[in-house]
Amino acid sequence: MRKWRRAFALAAVAASGAVLAGSAPAQMPMLVDLANHRIHIDAAFTGAELLLFGALDRRGDVVVRVVGPPTEIAVRQKINTGGIWLNGDRVGVGTVPSFYSVAASRPLDAIASADLRQDLELDVRYQVRADVPDAHRAGFIRNFTRRGLYAVEQEPVKIIGGRLFRATVTLPAETPPGEYWVETLLFREGILAHRRINRLLVERVGFESFLFDLAQERPAEYGLLAVVLALAMGVTAAEVFRRV
Amino acid sequence: MEIYLPIAGMPVSIVLLLGIGFGTGILSGMFGLGGGFLTTPLLILIGIPPTVAVGSEASHIAASSVSGLVAHARRGNVDLRMGLVLLAGGTLGAVTGLAIFRLLSRLGQIDDAISLIYVVVLGTVGVLMGLESLRALRRHRLGIRYRPSRQTLLRGLPLRVPFRRSGRYMSIVPPVLTGFVVGVLSTIMGVGGGFILVPAMIYLLGVPTQVVVGTSLLQIAVVTTIATFLHAAFNQNVDLLLGLLLLIGAVVGAQVGSRLMVRLRGEQIRFLMAGLVLLVVIMLGVNLVLPPDDPFFVERLP
Numbered sequence: 001m002r003k004w005r006r007a008f009a010l011a012a013v014a015a016s017g018a019v020l021a022g023s024a025p026a027q028m029p030m031l032v033d034l035a036n037h038r039i040h041i042d043a044a045f046t047g048a049e050l051l052l053f054g055a056l057d058r059r060g061d062v063v064v065r066v067v068g069p070p071t072e073i074a075v076r077q078k079i080n081t082g083g084i085w086l087n088g089d090r091v092g093v094g095t096v097p098s099f100y101s102v103a104a105s106r107p108l109d110a111i112a113s114a115d116l117r118q119d120l121e122l123d124v125r126y127q128v129r130a131d132v133p134d135a136h137r138a139g140f141i142r143n144f145t146r147r148g149l150y151a152v153e154q155e156p157v158k159i160i161g162g163r164l165f166r167a168t169v170t171l172p173a174e175t176p177p178g179e180y181w182v183e184t185l186l187f188r189e190g191i192l193a194h195r196r197i198n199r200l201l202v203e204r205v206g207f208e209s210f211l212f213d214l215a216q217e218r219p220a221e222y223g224l225l226a227v228v229l230a231l232a233m234g235v236t237a238a239e240v241f242r243r244v
Numbered sequence: 245m246e247i248y249l250p251i252a253g254m255p256v257s258i259v260l261l262l263g264i265g266f267g268t269g270i271l272s273g274m275f276g277l278g279g280g281f282l283t284t285p286l287l288i289l290i291g292i293p294p295t296v297a298v299g300s301e302a303s304h305i306a307a308s309s310v311s312g313l314v315a316h317a318r319r320g321n322v323d324l325r326m327g328l329v330l331l332a333g334g335t336l337g338a339v340t341g342l343a344i345f346r347l348l349s350r351l352g353q354i355d356d357a358i359s360l361i362y363v364v365v366l367g368t369v370g371v372l373m374g375l376e377s378l379r380a381l382r383r384h385r386l387g388i389r390y391r392p393s394r395q396t397l398l399r400g401l402p403l404r405v406p407f408r409r410s411g412r413y414m415s416i417v418p419p420v421l422t423g424f425v426v427g428v429l430s431t432i433m434g435v436g437g438g439f440i441l442v443p444a445m446i447y448l449l450g451v452p453t454q455v456v457v458g459t460s461l462l463q464i465a466v467v468t469t470i471a472t473f474l475h476a477a478f479n480q481n482v483d484l485l486l487g488l489l490l491l492i493g494a495v496v497g498a499q500v501g502s503r504l505m506v507r508l509r510g511e512q513i514r515f516l517m518a519g520l521v522l523l524v525v526i527m528l529g530v531n532l533v534l535p536p537d538d539p540f541f542v543e544r545l546p
Contacts (some may be wrong), residue, residue, distance in 0.1 A: 029316070042248065044247070044248065045248040045255060046246050046248070046255045054505070073543060075541070075543070075544065076541060077535045078540075079539070083361075084532045085532060085534060085535065086356045087356050090543065096462060116375060139540025140540065140542055142540065143538065144542070156440070163461065166425060173255045175271055207250075208248060208250040210252040211485065212251065215251055215480050216480060219477045219480055220477045222482070223472065223482070226476050227303075227473050227475070228489070230303045230311055230469065231469065231489065233307045233488075233492075234312075234314065234465075234495065235310060235314055236304070236315075237307075237311040237495030238314030239309075242315075
């Protein structure tokens with residue numbers, strides 16, 4: 001299924017390239033689209049690949065940034081207290097993107113100056129409030145990077161023939177559901193030349209979404225369901241095994 | 245084969261969950277334990293968020309202990325009066341435990357407190373039970389008949405009633421207190437509390453091992469049923485799919501366990517249980533002492 005989708009997306013890239021070569025819409029320096037605008041979390045979900053493709057009117061550097069829904073987190077440090085590792089104080093990090101990835105066609109520092117990167121808040125550390133202690137900020141970024149939630153310059157944007165480009169963004173198994181912003185930036189001679197934004201929706205579907213919504217919206221009924229199910233299962237099992 | 249757990253928000257191997265369920269099911273049928281003291285740390289170890297592990301575990305223990313309870317009740321291994329007296333104290337203890345749990349949560353020390361309480365309580369229980377069962381096993385080999393000592397400590401307490409099934413005539417004060425302490429600890433630790441209740445009934449209350457198992461399952465089933473509802477209603481941390489997979493394994497295991505138990509003598513059961521409890525203590529203790537891979541960790545705030 002995924003392979004088929006990818007083949008389809010590549011065909012679409014080729015098609016858009018052909019259109020571009022033919023009519024050459026000079027007013028549009030960059031065209032971008034996602035292979036799918038919705039990612040479904042169902043019972044078989046173990047992560048997904050987001051495929052983005054596009055076309056340029058002439059050569060340039062492309063940076064693709066994906067930002068997940070905001071989440072509020074805190075960081076703690078384990079401290080050795082008399083031979084035992086205990087939790088240190090909770091340090092509030094505030095609201096951060098629950099997912100953050102940046103992919104670029106060349107190393108970021110070759111594409112844009114430090115000042116411009118800071119203005120665009122491209123570096124992941126700008127996603128964290130400035131007053132958070134350095135060690136805690138680094139610890140948080142390390143944690144999210146290890147879990148695949150933060151990925152900066154891990155997979156490149158591939159530019160084909162100077163005109164077409166594609167980027168794949170790996171969404172890990174614990175990808176949080178919600179609305180994602182996919183921002184594609186075009187740089188030329190170190191200047192931001194164009195910016196496109198696409199929306200991506202990551203959502204629970206089917207049984208997953210039914211259970212989750214029930215648990216969140218009708219917790220008392222969900223609790224009763226859990227209890228009845230547990231008791232029924234227990235009694236049924238005892239009955240079944242009595243006859244064996 | 246992996247399945248995505250909706251509340252935990254992550255995919256987990258189905259076989260792994262069934263296996264964990266089966267293993268704890270055997271314990272539940274054999275020892276009258278819910279097995280939560282083993283499952284909860286295991287679930288956290290495979291990456292389930294701790295709150296979801298505790299909440300879903302409650303639903304799983306409720307189901308597997310009900311299954312074990314029915315099986316034992318059928319063999320007449322449940323002292324209903326003893327169970328109700330224990331529950332009177334246990335319910336009160338659960339409320340008190342919840343208050344302590346909330347206080348520790350506010351102080352931000354709940355997970356360390358849980359680990360330390362696990363190590364101290366399980367360590368004490370495991371060592372005491374291991375030593376006692378070794379002595380009993382040696383007595384059996386030497387052919388000495390075991391005479392349980394009449395608890396002189398418990399003499400002279402008021403409200404004495406007969407517990408016919410247990411063959412005891414004693415005050416209801418010790419079982420109420422036992423139920424209370426177990427209720428407090430089981431709420432804080434997020435488990436059924438069988439591993440404290442079973443030895444307490446054997447050593448403090450002098451209830452015969454065969455009756456202990458069924459009777460403790462009664463308390464565990466009721467307490468975890470209440471806990472399941474409270475967790476789901478107030479914390480939204482019960483993952484039904486996780487609980488369901490665990491208990492499919494567990495109900496099978498519980499039946500196997502209650503059959504195995506019939507073939508074993510009381511002190512053999514207690515010896516195995518002590519070994520298992522100490523294994524968990526070592527696992528948790530090592531985690532507390534070894535330096536963590538990364539001292540920084542992230543908490544998601546609601």
